Amino acid sequence: MEKVVKKFMLISLGLMLTTHALAVDGVKTVIKGTVNNRSIKVINIFKREMMRRPAASGIVKLNGQFQLTMDLKAAGFYLVSDSANKIKGFEMYLNPGDQISMEIVNDDFTLSGKGSVVNQLLYDLNRKYPYNESDPASHSQTYHHRIQAIQSSTVAEVIRKKSLLLGNAQGEYLNKVYGKLIESRVYPLMSSIMEVNFMDFDIRLLPEIVIYPNWSQLITEMMFSKMNAGRLKVHNINTWIADFGNLIENQRLKEDYVLAMLESSVSYGDFVSINEVIKVTLPLLKDQKKITRIKALKAKVAQRIGFYKNVMPGTDLSKYTFKDVNGNQVSISDFKGKLIYIDVWTTGCMPCMAEAPYLKRLEHEMQGEEIVFLSISCDSGAETWKKTLKSYKLDGGLQLLMNGYDDPFFEKIGKSAVPRFLILNREGKMLDYNSCKRPSNPLLKIYLTELVNKTK
Known part of the structure; x- marks a missing residue:
C-alpha cells in the first residue's frame, strides 16, 4: 500500500511539474502539411497586430512538405502566407496545442486535425465571400454574407466560438471600410484627401470586436461618419468620448471603448481638458476595475505634464518670429486679436504631410472666423521647404520657417515629435x-469654433 501511495505521489508531482512547464513555456502548436507549388520555398505565420511581425516560418522541402512550430501563450489570430506571395493567405485562429495539417493545392487549402474546424471555416469564408478592394460599396454585402454563414453554422466548434468569430468578422469589415483611410494619414496620397462613404449606420457593435487590432480606432472612425451624416451630435469638445460611448448599446463594449479612448488621450499627451473629459465620462461606467483605472489616469497626467512646463496655458509666445516664403519676418504678435492655430511640422515627416490637405480644407471652412492658421516648419533648409510646399500645393496660407530644430521657439515648446499642434489666444498666449x-479629426473644427466663440 505504501508503494502505491508513493507511486501516486510521484505521478501527481510529475503532473504538477508538467502543468507548470506548460504554463511557463506554452504548449507546442504545430502546423504542417504539403504544398504542390515548387516555387513556394517558405510558409510564414504572422501575428496579427498593427505592426506585422513573424511568429514562425517553415521551409518547404523538395517533396513539398513543411512544418511550423510555435510556443503560444494564449489563443489569437494569425496570418498564414508564403514568402513569395504565390498563394493567397488567410487568417487563422490558433490555440496553444493545436495540431493542424494543411494541404495546399494551387490556391486551395484543406485543413484537418486539432484546431482545423474553425480555421477551415475562416478559409472558406475568405474564398466564398472575398472583399472586393476595387468596389468598397460591396463591403457591406460581403460582411453580411459572412455573418449569416457564421450564425447558420451547425458545427459544434463553430457554435462554441460564434461570438468570437462574429466580433472578428465585424472588425475585419470596419477595417476594410476605414483601414486605408487610417493608413493615408501616415502615408499620404500627395495633396488629396481620402473620403469614405459609409452608410451601414444600423450595425450593432459587438463586444468581441475588441479582439481586432485597431478596434477602438475603427469605432471612432465609424462615429466620425455618423457625425458627418448628422446622426451623432457632439455636445461640446469635453463630451465627445461620452457622446460616442452613448451610441454603443453593449455596456461591456461601451466601457472598453471609453477606457481605451481616455488612455489613448493620456498616452498622446492631450492633457489640457482631460480632467473635465474624465468627469463627464465616468457616469457611463459600472465596472469598478475600469473606474479605478480611469481615476488612476489623473496621476499619470501629473507625472507627465512636466514635459510642457515651459508652455503651460498663459505662457506668452507673442515675441517669437519666423520667416515667410519671401524671407520676410513674421511675428506671432502680428496676429493679435485672433485665435492662432499652429502646425509645427517638417518636410521629412509623412504624418505631417498627410495632415496638410486637411489643414488647408479647415482653413477654407473657417474663413471669416477670427482665427489664423500658421504652418511653421522646423526644416533647416529653405530650398527643401519651398520645394515641398510647391509639390504639395501648399504655397497658399501662412507658411513660415523657423531656424531648424535649434530655433528658440522649438526649444521653448519642448523638442518633441512632429506634427505638433498648438493653440494660442488672441494675445499670443x-x-x-x-x-x-x-x-484630419472632425472634432478639431468643433474645438476651434468653441474657442473662437469663448474668447470673443
Missing part, C-alpha cells in the same frame, strides 16, 4: 500646448 485633435 498659450491655450493648448499639445492639441491631439489633428486637422
Whole structure:
C-alpha cells in the first residue's frame, strides 16, 4: 500500500511539474502539411497586430512538405502566407496545442486535425465571400454574407466560438471600410484627401470586436461618419468620448471603448481638458476595475505634464518670429486679436504631410472666423521647404520657417515629435500646448469654433 501511495505521489508531482512547464513555456502548436507549388520555398505565420511581425516560418522541402512550430501563450489570430506571395493567405485562429495539417493545392487549402474546424471555416469564408478592394460599396454585402454563414453554422466548434468569430468578422469589415483611410494619414496620397462613404449606420457593435487590432480606432472612425451624416451630435469638445460611448448599446463594449479612448488621450499627451473629459465620462461606467483605472489616469497626467512646463496655458509666445516664403519676418504678435492655430511640422515627416490637405480644407471652412492658421516648419533648409510646399500645393496660407530644430521657439515648446499642434489666444498666449485633435479629426473644427466663440 505504501508503494502505491508513493507511486501516486510521484505521478501527481510529475503532473504538477508538467502543468507548470506548460504554463511557463506554452504548449507546442504545430502546423504542417504539403504544398504542390515548387516555387513556394517558405510558409510564414504572422501575428496579427498593427505592426506585422513573424511568429514562425517553415521551409518547404523538395517533396513539398513543411512544418511550423510555435510556443503560444494564449489563443489569437494569425496570418498564414508564403514568402513569395504565390498563394493567397488567410487568417487563422490558433490555440496553444493545436495540431493542424494543411494541404495546399494551387490556391486551395484543406485543413484537418486539432484546431482545423474553425480555421477551415475562416478559409472558406475568405474564398466564398472575398472583399472586393476595387468596389468598397460591396463591403457591406460581403460582411453580411459572412455573418449569416457564421450564425447558420451547425458545427459544434463553430457554435462554441460564434461570438468570437462574429466580433472578428465585424472588425475585419470596419477595417476594410476605414483601414486605408487610417493608413493615408501616415502615408499620404500627395495633396488629396481620402473620403469614405459609409452608410451601414444600423450595425450593432459587438463586444468581441475588441479582439481586432485597431478596434477602438475603427469605432471612432465609424462615429466620425455618423457625425458627418448628422446622426451623432457632439455636445461640446469635453463630451465627445461620452457622446460616442452613448451610441454603443453593449455596456461591456461601451466601457472598453471609453477606457481605451481616455488612455489613448493620456498616452498622446492631450492633457489640457482631460480632467473635465474624465468627469463627464465616468457616469457611463459600472465596472469598478475600469473606474479605478480611469481615476488612476489623473496621476499619470501629473507625472507627465512636466514635459510642457515651459508652455503651460498663459505662457506668452507673442515675441517669437519666423520667416515667410519671401524671407520676410513674421511675428506671432502680428496676429493679435485672433485665435492662432499652429502646425509645427517638417518636410521629412509623412504624418505631417498627410495632415496638410486637411489643414488647408479647415482653413477654407473657417474663413471669416477670427482665427489664423500658421504652418511653421522646423526644416533647416529653405530650398527643401519651398520645394515641398510647391509639390504639395501648399504655397497658399501662412507658411513660415523657423531656424531648424535649434530655433528658440522649438526649444521653448519642448523638442518633441512632429506634427505638433498648438493653440494660442488672441494675445499670443498659450491655450493648448499639445492639441491631439489633428486637422484630419472632425472634432478639431468643433474645438476651434468653441474657442473662437469663448474668447470673443
